[in-house]
Amino acid sequence: MAEPAPAQPSARRSRRPPPASPTWAERMKAMRNLPPFLRMVWQTHRGYVTGIALLRLLRAFIPIATLWVGKLIVDAVVEATRTGTPDWTRIATLVGIEFGIVAVGEVAARTGTLLESLLGDLFSNRMSVRLMEHAAELDLQHFEDPAFYDRLERARRQTVGRIVLLSQLFGLAQDAITLLTLIGTLLAFSPVLFVLLVITVLPSFLGETHFAALGYSLLYQWTPERRKLDYYRLIAASEKTAKEVKLFGLSPYLIAQYRTLADGFYAANRGLAIRRNLVSTGLSLLSTLGYYAAYATIVYRTVLGRLTLGDLALLSGTFSRSRDLIQRMLLSTTELYEQALYLDDLFVFFSMRPSIARPERPLPFPRPIREGFEFRDVWFRYPEAVEGAPVQMDLPDDDKSWVLRGISFRIHPGxxxxxxxxxxxxxxxxxKLLARLYEPTRGTILLDGRPLAEYDPAELHDQVGVIFQDFVRYDMTAEENIAVGRIGELARDEQEARPKVVGAAERSLASEVVETLPERYRQMLGRRFDGGVDLSGGQWQKVALGRAYMRDAQLLILDEPTAALDARAEFGVFQRFSELTEGKMAVLISHRFSTVRMADRILVLEHGKVLEEGTHDDLLALSGRYAELFNLQAAGYR
Known part of the structure; x- marks a missing residue:
């Protein structure tokens, strides 16, 4: 039986209009990123930057010095041929000087390359750290927005290899100084040569700049699809998805989806590359024609006796190098503009600010909490998926986008x-609202009678222990996976933190898992790295529960904490549940009523509202929605 043809949703990319070229004003606007970029590079390592600048300055005078000494050598040789009495001392001295100049240039170039390489690695590391630090400051809502991931992906790409921009800037400055020395020579002999030089290279600059802008626009527009390509590559060959991919026969579909996207991007890029090549070839031929017109002028004046053979060698070499330099500078300017466009993504990302910020004068966080938390007429809807769209506050109460609708309740200490x-x-x-990962759209959340927004979010997070149903399975050691609850303690003093890790593992039953591992707490978990051992779902959940014990916070939030445990393990967790929550506030989410009935109070939610509230026995006696759900679940065990 033939495989059904996979869906081709990405084929619509072929109908996308070609990217538009930005205006010159937009191109120059991109250059505003260069000053802050240079400040960041300077702050990375001032010694390296200074050394690179000095070496580039030295190298800028090497070409004109070499050409001038070469002219003197040619004139000395011609003079020796004409008179028949060569001045070997002068000729040897000039050759030695030229050798010394070239040797100094080689040493400067090698040393500069070394310093730029070291600076590049250091800058890339610093930028990656800064990007992670800034991402950590942003709100949860940013990470749940696809547009944010497009921006983050573009920003991440700037942390690797972006130091090439510094090399281009220094190279451009070096070439500019060299060009000034060469142009001075041309102007001294013939201003006409300088005019020819400018006319022949200017079209190349305009063409390359135009296509650089189109190239950036193409990559920018295809950012979501390139993320999809990375995702398809990951799930098509990953140990986390291998079982389902094989059993469900997903490989043909994933491969087809990848091929469709990859071919679409290739087609768009191919068209642009062909046009760029054709235009560049034509402009290059025009430049070559101008060069030989200038060269013919120099030869003509030499034949007439107005120039010496040394002058011929100097001017032809000066014109040739000036032409190459101008072309290289114009191309570098084009690439500089392109790099500045990419930097725009990085700085826009850094300009993003969290909406949940630390107040200027935060209230001291209560230790211990005395009155508890209170939700007072809290309404909530998730921010718009479209980046920059304002959150509408005046939606009707029956709008389907409301997740919570006028929630009011209290959680008392203990x-x-x-x-x-x-x-x-x-x-x-x-x-999420209780942990202040989001702010209410309407209404207020209070802590000890004061708005939650008046406290430092970092202090609140420090006093909240959360185990979500979709907890993270870190590819780290067993010790680190448990110590995630208080990872700072492990980082400060591993020996002092280890007893706490072991104690948390014993209370969450994770110790039973750890004892079976070859290296126990030192065992690498997950299959990403060599020697890693994967765990079952229930074993991972015990490890995650250990984080809650390690946290030792005033408020515990457990979202389906026993969902992956068998009956025996679940019973053992229940026995320790009272110990875990003793003297603390706890919020438990579970679909298992055997777990729920242990709570002091139960809130039954429906369509974002509190439908019922009370103890397990009270709600059963009410014969409402809770009783209905309880009886439905109980019927499955009869």
Missing amino acids: ERIALVGENGAGKTTIT
């Missing part, structure tokens, strides 16, 4: 509450 409801009822959203 109280354990459970959130019950069908998927999409708003349970996890409440925990």
Whole structure:
């Protein structure tokens, strides 16, 4: 039976209009990124930057010095041929001087390349760290927005190899100084040669700049598709997806999707590359024609006796190098503009600011919490998926985009509450608001009678322990996976933190898992790195529960903490649940009523509202939605 043809949703890319070339004003605007970029490079290592600049300055005078000494050598040889009495001392001295100049240039070039390489590695490392630090400051809502991931992807690409821009800037400055010395020579002998020089190279600059802008526009427009290409590559050959890919026969579909996107990008890029090549070839031929017109002028004047053979060698070499330099400078300017465009993505990312920020004068976080948390008429809807779209505050109450609708309840110190409801009822959203990962759209959340926004978010997060159902399985050691709850303690003093890690593992039953591992707490978990061992879902969940014990926070949020555990392990976790939550506030989300009934109070949510509230026995006696859900689940065990 033939495989069905996979869907081709990405084929619409072939109908996308070609990218438009930005105006000159937009191109010059991109150059505003160069000063902050240079400041960042200077701050990376001032010694390297200074050394590179001095070496480039030295190298800028090498060409004219070599050409001038070469002219003197030619004139000395011609004079020796004419008179028949060569001055060997002078000729040898000139040859030695030229050798010394070339040798100094070679040493300067090699040393400069070394310094630029070292500076590039250091700059790339610093930029990667800064990018991660800035990403850590942004809100959760940024990471749930596809447009943000496009921007983040473009910003990440700037951390690798972007130091080439510094090399281009220094190279451009070096070439400019060299060009000034060469142009001075041309003007001294014949201003006509300088005019010919400019006329022949200017069209190349305009053409290359135009196509550089189109190239950037193409890459910018295809950012989402390039992320999809990376994603298809990952899931088509990953140990996390290998079982389903094989059993469901996903490989043909994934390969077809990848091929469609890759071929679409190739087709768009091919068309642009062909046009660029044709135009560049024509402009290059025009430049070559201008060069030989100038060369013919120099030869003509030499034949007439107006120039010596040394002058011929000097001027032809000066014109040739000037032409090459101008072309290289114009191309470098084009590439500089292109690099500046890419830098724009980086600086735009750095300009993004979190909406949940530390207040100027935050209230001291209560230790211990005395009154607890209160949700007071809280409404919430997730921000618009379209970047930059304002959040509408005046939506009607029955609008479907509302996730929470006028939620009001309190959590008292030492109280354990459970959130019950069908998927999409708003349970996890409440925990995100409680941990201030999001702000309410309307209404207020209070802590000890004061708005939650008046406290430092970092201090709040420090006092909240969260285990989500989709907890992260870190490809780190078992010790690090548990210490995630207080990773700072492990980083400060590994020996002092280890007893706490072991204690947390014992209370969460993760110790039973760790004891079976070849290297115990030193064992690498996951299959990403050599020697790694993967765990079952239930084993991973015990490790994740260990993070909650390690956290030792005033508020615990457990989102389906026993979802992957078998009955025996779940019973063992329940026995320790009281110990984990003793003297703490706890919010428990679970679809298992055997877990929920342990809570002091249960909130039943439906369509973003609190439908019922009370203890397990109270809600059963009410014979409402909770009783209905409980009986449905209980029927499955009869």
